[in-house]
Amino acid sequence: MTTPSQKAIAERSVETATKNTDLVRGRRDQIVKAAIRVFAAQGFHETTVRDIGREAQLTQGTLYNYVRSKEDILFLVCDRIVTEYLERVRAAAAIEGDAKERLEAAVKGVVRVMCAHRDSILLLYHESHNLEPKSLRVILGRVDEFIVSFETLLKEAGVATAQGPARLRLLANIVTFLPTMVALRKWALPEALQEEETVDEIAAFILRGLEAASN
Amino acid sequence: MTTPSQKAIAERSVETATKNTDLVRGRRDQIVKAAIRVFAAQGFHETTVRDIGREAQLTQGTLYNYVRSKEDILFLVCDRIVTEYLERVRAAAAIEGDAKERLEAAVKGVVRVMCAHRDSILLLYHESHNLEPKSLRVILGRVDEFIVSFETLLKEAGVATAQGPARLRLLANIVTFLPTMVALRKWALPEALQEEETVDEIAAFILRGLEAASN
Amino acid sequence: MTTPSQKAIAERSVETATKNTDLVRGRRDQIVKAAIRVFAAQGFHETTVRDIGREAQLTQGTLYNYVRSKEDILFLVCDRIVTEYLERVRAAAAIEGDAKERLEAAVKGVVRVMCAHRDSILLLYHESHNLEPKSLRVILGRVDEFIVSFETLLKEAGVATAQGPARLRLLANIVTFLPTMVALRKWALPEALQEEETVDEIAAFILRGLEAASN
Amino acid sequence: MTTPSQKAIAERSVETATKNTDLVRGRRDQIVKAAIRVFAAQGFHETTVRDIGREAQLTQGTLYNYVRSKEDILFLVCDRIVTEYLERVRAAAAIEGDAKERLEAAVKGVVRVMCAHRDSILLLYHESHNLEPKSLRVILGRVDEFIVSFETLLKEAGVATAQGPARLRLLANIVTFLPTMVALRKWALPEALQEEETVDEIAAFILRGLEAASN
DNA sequence: AATGAATGAGACTTCATTCAT
DNA sequence: CATGAATGAAGTCTCATTCAT
Numbered sequence: 001m002t003t004p005s006q007k008a009i010a011e012r013s014v015e016t017a018t019k020n021t022d023l024v025r026g027r028r029d030q031i032v033k034a035a036i037r038v039f040a041a042q043g044f045h046e047t048t049v050r051d052i053g054r055e056a057q058l059t060q061g062t063l064y065n066y067v068r069s070k071e072d073i074l075f076l077v078c079d080r081i082v083t084e085y086l087e088r089v090r091a092a093a094a095i096e097g098d099a100k101e102r103l104e105a106a107v108k109g110v111v112r113v114m115c116a117h118r119d120s121i122l123l124l125y126h127e128s129h130n131l132e133p134k135s136l137r138v139i140l141g142r143v144d145e146f147i148v149s150f151e152t153l154l155k156e157a158g159v160a161t162a163q164g165p166a167r168l169r170l171l172a173n174i175v176t177f178l179p180t181m182v183a184l185r186k187w188a189l190p191e192a193l194q195e196e197e198t199v200d201e202i203a204a205f206i207l208r209g210l211e212a213a214s215n
Numbered sequence: 216m217t218t219p220s221q222k223a224i225a226e227r228s229v230e231t232a233t234k235n236t237d238l239v240r241g242r243r244d245q246i247v248k249a250a251i252r253v254f255a256a257q258g259f260h261e262t263t264v265r266d267i268g269r270e271a272q273l274t275q276g277t278l279y280n281y282v283r284s285k286e287d288i289l290f291l292v293c294d295r296i297v298t299e300y301l302e303r304v305r306a307a308a309a310i311e312g313d314a315k316e317r318l319e320a321a322v323k324g325v326v327r328v329m330c331a332h333r334d335s336i337l338l339l340y341h342e343s344h345n346l347e348p349k350s351l352r353v354i355l356g357r358v359d360e361f362i363v364s365f366e367t368l369l370k371e372a373g374v375a376t377a378q379g380p381a382r383l384r385l386l387a388n389i390v391t392f393l394p395t396m397v398a399l400r401k402w403a404l405p406e407a408l409q410e411e412e413t414v415d416e417i418a419a420f421i422l423r424g425l426e427a428a429s430n
Numbered sequence: 431m432t433t434p435s436q437k438a439i440a441e442r443s444v445e446t447a448t449k450n451t452d453l454v455r456g457r458r459d460q461i462v463k464a465a466i467r468v469f470a471a472q473g474f475h476e477t478t479v480r481d482i483g484r485e486a487q488l489t490q491g492t493l494y495n496y497v498r499s500k501e502d503i504l505f506l507v508c509d510r511i512v513t514e515y516l517e518r519v520r521a522a523a524a525i526e527g528d529a530k531e532r533l534e535a536a537v538k539g540v541v542r543v544m545c546a547h548r549d550s551i552l553l554l555y556h557e558s559h560n561l562e563p564k565s566l567r568v569i570l571g572r573v574d575e576f577i578v579s580f581e582t583l584l585k586e587a588g589v590a591t592a593q594g595p596a597r598l599r600l601l602a603n604i605v606t607f608l609p610t611m612v613a614l615r616k617w618a619l620p621e622a623l624q625e626e627e628t629v630d631e632i633a634a635f636i637l638r639g640l641e642a643a644s645n
Numbered sequence: 646m647t648t649p650s651q652k653a654i655a656e657r658s659v660e661t662a663t664k665n666t667d668l669v670r671g672r673r674d675q676i677v678k679a680a681i682r683v684f685a686a687q688g689f690h691e692t693t694v695r696d697i698g699r700e701a702q703l704t705q706g707t708l709y710n711y712v713r714s715k716e717d718i719l720f721l722v723c724d725r726i727v728t729e730y731l732e733r734v735r736a737a738a739a740i741e742g743d744a745k746e747r748l749e750a751a752v753k754g755v756v757r758v759m760c761a762h763r764d765s766i767l768l769l770y771h772e773s774h775n776l777e778p779k780s781l782r783v784i785l786g787r788v789d790e791f792i793v794s795f796e797t798l799l800k801e802a803g804v805a806t807a808q809g810p811a812r813l814r815l816l817a818n819i820v821t822f823l824p825t826m827v828a829l830r831k832w833a834l835p836e837a838l839q840e841e842e843t844v845d846e847i848a849a850f851i852l853r854g855l856e857a858a859s860n
Numbered sequence: 861a862a863t864g865a866a867t868g869a870g871a872c873t874t875c876a877t878t879c880a881t
Numbered sequence: 882c883a884t885g886a887a888t889g890a891a892g893t894c895t896c897a898t899t900c901a902t
Contacts, residue, residue, distance in 0.1 A: 166405035190381035596835035620811035639850040
């Protein structure tokens with residue numbers, strides 16, 4: 001049984017010099033967590049491999065036993081962020097109920113999770129384009145899965161069924177994109193609002209847009 | 216009479232070794248245009264100052280007569296993009312009609328202009344965080360103006376008047392943010408749709424969300 | 431137990447990326463010695479960091495593991511020269527005997543040591559003003575110690591005791607400064623004289639000046 | 646009739662693109678004065694040709710009509726400083742009286758003039774070694790004249806006549822060198838002393854050394 | 861004679877990656 | 882498996898000098 005993360009690694013093949021799989025997993029976990037912290041604080045290019053090593057309590061040489069390049073680390077970071085994000089949204093949407101109720105739960109879930117992981121999402125949007133095309137494609141592929149899962153939800157809830165798959169996809173994009181606003185526009189959002197209010201408002205906006213789209 | 220762009224330069228004061236104002240303007244124009252092309256193609260960090268010079272048909276030395284650092288260039292680029300974007304949206308919204316009609320025109324305008332300048336917008340979102348805090352603040356300040364102008368429009372059109380300024384600002388953020396999707400999600404949008412259809416659909420989505428918010 | 435040189439480094443803290451203290455000491459020694467040779471031959475500004483590296487048999491990258499800037503190297507060089515100079519003079523003055531005899535030994539010592547290290551002293555006078563103010567202050571502080579030690583000697587030998595501390599300091603300055611002539615005026619000194627004769631003559635001149643000053 | 650300064654220029658041939666000799670003289674005067682100010686303030690290498698131009702109220706292009714290189718400027722500066730220094734000392738020594746009295750006047754004159762022009766002298770000692778060998782030789786030649794003039798004075802005053810020319814030259818060096826202390830050791834000299842006291846003390850020290858040398 | 865924009869060589873420094881221990 | 886010193890390519894920026902106007 002492979003986790004999605006390992007699947008991505010397989011697809012893109014981040015090889016290591018070390019065999020012991022448990023150790024590799026553990027060390028990579030250290031590295032990714034440390035890298036997320038420093039990338040979020042200083043950005044990918046401003047961060048040296050030494051910085052990551054220091055934060056991960058690993059020397060440079062050791063680090064390179066678990067990773068082949070700085071870009072590898074960025075890939076692992078992006079992969080981790082997307083994967084965790086997806087998992088959380090899935091969990092939030094996994095409720096009992098009819099299609100409409102599940103859609104509502106999912107939409108609220110996206111916004112809420114996005115809110116809780118603003119920093120990671122921001123990091124993802126800021127730095128993912130520093131990935132090599134191949135790596136980037138893997139990450140975008142994962143996001144695509146996410147969009148597709150919303151297409152399914154929308155279809156099941158009977159949203160815009162009559163207007164063809166293209167329009168459906170567009171709506172799924174809107175639903176999954178607008179919530180990133182809490183990360184990308186964090187600086188501009190009204191501070192007067194409680195986080196919960198913001199979340200509700202955005203979710204409501206989306207649902208209004210979708211509801212009307214059903215007719 | 217100073218253009219907004221000159222104001223930005225004044226605020227942040229990108230100084231030159233050259234006196235002749237017309238020449239400075241001309242050369243900077245060359246530089247900015249060239250930089251937009253190469254930054255869009257390769258990203259800020261992957262681009263060398265020499266690359267920019269080559270594209271602008273200027274030697275490195277000459278380039279540095281009109282700009283003090285690579286970061287200066289990025290600032291000029293971001294400033295140019297934001298400024299042009301704002302001007303175009305303003306132009307699109309400047310129609311005769313009642314508040315509601317003007318709002319509609321503005322919303323459609325945003326989406327359409329965003330669509331027409333996808334690449335620049337993408338560049339802006341990808342690279343602006345490489346600016347120094349001071350420069351970044353200037354750019355964000357300009358975006359803020361933009362958001363505020365939509366707050367005004369919304370208020371005039373009687374949207375969400377009863378729910379306080381915070382909610383208004385949130386909506387203004389949504390209106391100005393969602394359209395960036397055509398740039399940031401370009402890779403995921405359905406190719407089956409004509410550009411015009413995409414624009415209309417997004418604008419409609421926004422207007423639906425706002426309309427309902429009025430009650 | 432720290433050597434004076436280490437103290438200087440502490441005061442001004444020339445940091446390294448390398449931990450191993452012995453290695454650092456060794457490499458820095460290589461660097462300083464090489465730098466003294468090339469600075470003496472071509473001057474600080476005409477010397478490139480690559481030149482120093484080549485002379486020290488170190489690549490540029492390696493060099494920068496032991497030093498943070500070219501100015502650091504100059505500081506280390508100046509510090510080394512002053513420190514060694516002081517130590518040698520102290521050794522020359524450390525004889526048994528009454529105050530007058532010790533003063534005489536010290537004066538001769540200064541001139542002789544200065545003579546033996548003309549080139550370094552010249553380098554010091556030529557390039558130390560290229561140091562940053564902070565570094566320069568450290569070096570001058572060391573020279574000051576030297577002057578003060580001669581003030582003490584003069585006082586003990588009963589020279590100019592009646593005329594106050596200011597005059598004492600002036601004499602200490604003369605005693606420590608005049609000998610630099612063999613370095614700074616090397617080109618003008620009579621070649622007909624043996625080095626030993628020159629030394630004796632200068633020392634005698636100084637002692638005559640002091641002797642008369644005692645009355 | 647050529648001034649010493651012009652002679653030096655002739656020897657080293659600082660050519661100009663401009664013919665009008667009066668203008669050349671005037672412009673060069675501007676340049677040299679400006680250069681002395683900025684070199685004294687920032688040092689030769691830290692000063693750009695632009696800095697000199699700005700201080701001299703001359704554009705770069707114009708400047709290069711009167712000078713062929715930055716080094717040329719340094720030469721003119723050093724030459725000016727030495728020349729003026731010599732002239733002033735000569736003036737101070739040009740008194741009626743017997744040889745001894747003239748020697749005394751000369752010695753006091755050196756110290757006093759040195760004191761009055763500390764900054765220039767410091768500049769000379771700090772930067773002259775940045776001259777090309779050829780230029781340096783010219784400057785040192787001028788200093789040599791100066792030393793020789795003191796050899797003559799000493800001889801006339803009957804100092805050290807019995808010990809041969811080499812010893813005479815050594816003494817002449819001492820007499821002309823020690824006074825530079827007020828420039829090179831400015832930072833270490835006692836502030837409690839009036840300038841006049843310092844001058845007298847140093848002159849006295851020299852004369853004591855010489856007097857005793859006569860026997 | 862004056863101007864000042866253009867030039868381009870070259871300097872310092874950083875840092876991802878390797879490899880011997 | 883861990884270490885951390887060594888490497889060297891590459892990048893940004895400065896500035897003396899030239900030359901067309």
